[in-house]
Amino acid sequence: MAIELKMPALSPTMEEGTLAKWLVKEGDTVSSGDILAEIETDKATMEFETVDEGVVSKILVPEGTDGVTVGTPIALIGGEGEEAAPAPAKPAEPAPAPKAEAAAPAPTAPAPVETPAAPAQPAAPPKADGDRVKASPLARKLAQAQGIDLSTLQGSGPGGRIVRADLGKAAGGAAATQQQPQAAAPAPVAAPAAAAPAQPFSTDIPHETVKLSNMRKTIARRLSEAKREIPHIYLTVDVRLDALLKLRSELNAGLAGRKIKLSVNDLLIKALAVALEAVPECNVSFTPDQLIMYKRSDISVAVSIPGGLITPIVTDAAAKSVSKISQEITELAGRAKEGKLQPHEYQGGTASLSNMGMFGIKQFDAVINPPQAMILAVGAGEKRPWVDGDELTVATVMSITGSFDHRAIDGADGARLMKTLKELIESPLGLIA
Template sequence: MSIEILVSPSARRLAAEKGVDLASIRGTGPNGRIVKADIEAAPANRQLVAEAESSDHLGAVAPAVAKTTDDEIKASPLAKRIAAELGVELATVKGTGPNGRIVKEDVEAAASGAPANAAPVATMALAPATAAVMADGNIPHEIVKLSNMRKTIARRLTESKQQVPHIYLTVDVRLDALLKLRGELNASLEARGVKLSVNDMLIKALALALVQVPKCNVSFAGDNMLQYSRADISVAVSVPTGLITPIVKGADAKSLSAISTEIGELAGRAKEGKLQPHEYQGGTASISNMGMMGIKQFEAVINPPQGMILAIGAGEKRPYIVDDAIAIATVMSATGSFDHRAIDGADGAMLMKVFKELVEKPLGLVT
């Protein structure tokens, strides 16, 4: 019966390259773990390599020296990183991904199902790291299979936060004039069966702001930038299976009543799962309004390849400076998340300034 030696993946690879017998090394890492520095300090044992290569009858020796390295194994970068953190040897893991590729779930499963005869020291070393990524199965729970939409949301948002450098800019916007205009417009539109929401008007304000500040109406595309000449606004809509973003195309050129009617129709079909791909894929920017649920302020995640998303907080009564005096006004906080690869902070600030002006002087939304 062999004794399991606690070795970091990088140390194991280096030992194989140098022909170092791991059994002869005293580890200086946590719990006696052999680390790369221990192998670098050890003399190469070329004799062991020669013996392993010539001993065909010792089948157990040759594979140990000529062991496949982690770099040669088909595994996702995330799976390799988690394997290194948990001390899992990728060569012992069976991949369930495409073409046998090892994915994150395979590594986590291997870590949680360690052999019963593993050395106690190895189990002790794995326990803290495993606890950080594996749920406590002793807590009453049920396993809910992810829908394809939820998987897509998880993948895209993870990619966005990992790959897109976000910069956040927040402004406080006074809503009193917009609310007054909305009331007047709804009174005139009642006969047509149209009722404008605050969100309809904010969509129009964002669209106009993007056209006025074209440096923010862009997408980052590697060595190029896509500069859009119209504003297609993706509107975040919560549905039973997750979140979907139907698009109001050319919102900058549409009337408020047209935007309201279109949003109502798109949101209704989104909740029924009847949207066509071209109705929710694309867009030049997004708006997400959680103010209706009482959220004061939040920072939304950019929906790549778009360059920005506007997060709308709740309108609430606050002390506010009006004509150099403190008054009570209806104020909301709006936060823009910008892709800093494509949009400079000054340009993002200009967009937020223009948006604020359009909302506080809302006649510009109907002219």
């Protein structure tokens, strides 16, 4: 009997992906561990390997197909010499009922007595683990925003899991229900008019169109949600860099034999991690009913790659040497640009760092990367007038801005974190102690 291969969930939050390329064809024999296809998720293109053995009898989803939902059958594998599963037979037409020779006239029934209709029974809720409804994190978030009760939905994902598509069906069903007349119901409150569908874009300017990748779609959705739902508060400090640059020069001289070259960014990753441990009130995540307080600092570092942005994570950065951080981020950034990061290497993190100083950007406000509650935006170091005591001097100064989720982090705690960062950068020996 043919085995169905289904679209895999290559990350905890993946609900759909693009079947970018098949690496086998119908008739090929495959064994457990063979790579069958390349699947594009919202962050990377990953390889899909089989755990079954047999012959690829049918490819159900052609390569290049977008929006393939997790759990959708994409191919069939049969045993050696087994043919592809035939299409299900069309059900036979039912035979017509024989005509009666002489139908007797039906007696006239008395008019029924009108009785009140019994209330409709509610639909059975989807199966759940214990009392917890099975739903993806995105579906839970959208359901909360739209006021949809997940316990009333039937999931179409793997194992009956509720996914985003089920919420659209629920919204449509609710709209249809509201259109049914209700006896003796109070007049409904006028709802705001639905937004008009977006009109196709047209222009006379010479141009070309580029299809949006899954990554770009995800970036657009997550940034829109973050700016819409998270109340950002921005705190900026100017930091003198001269001591940090001097320490970096001395460390690089000592590490030359090991072929390690530290960047300012490596030292800032370490500084942010140490500052978060000193001010744990900022090393948190916000949820509707609780605050998650982390016991270590995992720093997500923004890396620009073709088609978008990805944030590989330096785990437990406060406990690592600066040279170790430098080696890790070099290796992670290299694999990120090749699309070879594993989900655990870019999903998670407790805070983020984005550095645009190499482009000459003096100062900017970064958008928080949920579910994190803060991100540090780093500008360029430049020569500026600086007052040292009562003397006016020239110093290398950098502006850094912290973006904080004001639901989770008070302004005073964010200010303490920025003050601690400034002290660590201007007296950097504490970073290597």
